[in-house]
Amino acid sequence: VSRFEGITMAPPDPILGVSEAFKADTDERKLNLGVGAYRTEELQPYVLKVVKKAENLMLERGENKEYLPIEGLVAFNKATAELLFGADNPVIKQQRVATVQGLSGTGSLRLAAALIERYFPGAKVLISSPTWGNHKNIFNDARVPWSEYRYYDPKTVGLDFEGMIADIKDAPEGSFILLHGCAHNPTGIDPTPEQWEKIADVIQKKNHIPFFDVAYQGFASGSLDADAGSVRLFAARGMELLVAQSYSKNLGLYAERIGAINVVCSTADAATRVKSQLKRLARPMYSNPPVHGAKIVANIVSDPALFNEWKAEMEMMAGRIKNVRQKLYDSLSAKDKSGKDWSFILKQIGMFSFTGLSKTQSENMTNKWHVYMTKDGRISLAGLNLAKCEDLADAIVDSYH
Numbered sequence: 001v002s003r004f005e006g007i008t009m010a011p012p013d014p015i016l017g018v019s020e021a022f023k024a025d026t027d028e029r030k031l032n033l034g035v036g037a038y039r040t041e042e043l044q045p046y047v048l049k050v051v052k053k054a055e056n057l058m059l060e061r062g063e064n065k066e067y068l069p070i071e072g073l074v075a076f077n078k079a080t081a082e083l084l085f086g087a088d089n090p091v092i093k094q095q096r097v098a099t100v101q102g103l104s105g106t107g108s109l110r111l112a113a114a115l116i117e118r119y120f121p122g123a124k125v126l127i128s129s130p131t132w133g134n135h136k137n138i139f140n141d142a143r144v145p146w147s148e149y150r151y152y153d154p155k156t157v158g159l160d161f162e163g164m165i166a167d168i169k170d171a172p173e174g175s176f177i178l179l180h181g182c183a184h185n186p187t188g189i190d191p192t193p194e195q196w197e198k199i200a201d202v203i204q205k206k207n208h209i210p211f212f213d214v215a216y217q218g219f220a221s222g223s224l225d226a227d228a229g230s231v232r233l234f235a236a237r238g239m240e241l242l243v244a245q246s247y248s249k250n251l252g253l254y255a256e257r258i259g260a261i262n263v264v265c266s267t268a269d270a271a272t273r274v275k276s277q278l279k280r281l282a283r284p285m286y287s288n289p290p291v292h293g294a295k296i297v298a299n300i301v302s303d304p305a306l307f308n309e310w311k312a313e314m315e316m317m318a319g320r321i322k323n324v325r326q327k328l329y330d331s332l333s334a335k336d337k338s339g340k341d342w343s344f345i346l347k348q349i350g351m352f353s354f355t356g357l358s359k360t361q362s363e364n365m366t367n368k369w370h371v372y373m374t375k376d377g378r379i380s381l382a383g384l385n386l387a388k389c390e391d392l393a394d395a396i397v398d399s400y401h
């Protein structure tokens, strides 16, 4: 008797499944605005020049393939925490950050979820509505209960700030509040600095624990420091917090699976104990992380010339997306005679634009126009170029009305 016979087919992933459908499409007009992965103006994947330089250096040096420690490459963990908080930040100076290299952002979030499940039984994680498609899967599979806080307001195509604050205030004391550090996915709508202050106030007042997901540091605005502003604001208040990091987008290391989980504690001793427990959770999960991506990051950040080159390439990538955003807005404004205000596209930041297209309308974009996007109406501008903006505008105007 077959023991696997009863296993049913899993549905395609709402985000990564879009790329599979795109690949199967033979129409040359097809456009993949699904997965949040940077493409050049020629719509090709992009390996940063500075990454190739670092890899050549590593090849020349000759590197062994010894196991990393469970917590990852020590030089990477130091570099990634300093990139996030700033090397002279008191949390770094006082050694209050427990940093463990994770399998990119997803793996870092999952390791943090395992820590929450083990040490905060019953605690809830509040996630934004909407949020990145995989957040719910991560907490469900880690058996961490979650609920949503209001975030996107379809009426204003902006932030429902009052709703967000009210839901955070109503959450049981000591909840974990999952926040997108910058470039909110899928909406592209970020709180203003003043709103971040108020969010920190309500979290502090309720003894909640801020849990940042920072997947786009430097990629949203082009500045590593600006994009870390929200995290540094909370750290400056002396709050304990968690931050998951990813180098998929800002360094183009998607498939290298390099990221980190950082836990800011009240004392260095607590940080040491938290790190030891993160290691205990990682060992049976994947034992120890891959070395290549960690070395690329560590080599780039530790060499001033390479670090400056990286910053310039990040500005170039962020700049290209800003140009595409502007051109799409111009095309939509010119083509849509309904008088609809498309300016929300210019106000959004980062890789995505939340178009407001419904599920059915998004499906029309794919079925009729061969534009691949997620069913929540999100388009990845990183998959668009100036030449295709007019066609995309035609598709959106047609699907919208």
Ligand SMILES: Cc1ncc(COP(=O)(O)O)c(CN[C@@H](CCC(=O)O)C(=O)O)c1O
Pocket: 015, 016, 034, 035, 036, 037, 103, 104, 105, 106, 107, 132, 133, 134, 180, 185, 213, 215, 245, 246, 247, 248, 254, 259
């Ligand atoms: C907010 C957020 N957190 C974490 C991640 C995880 O990325 P890692 O590669 O694991 O570091 C992503 C990537 N989201 C993109 C990429 C595709 C995906 O993983 O869903 C997206 O939303 O298209 C993200 O947008």
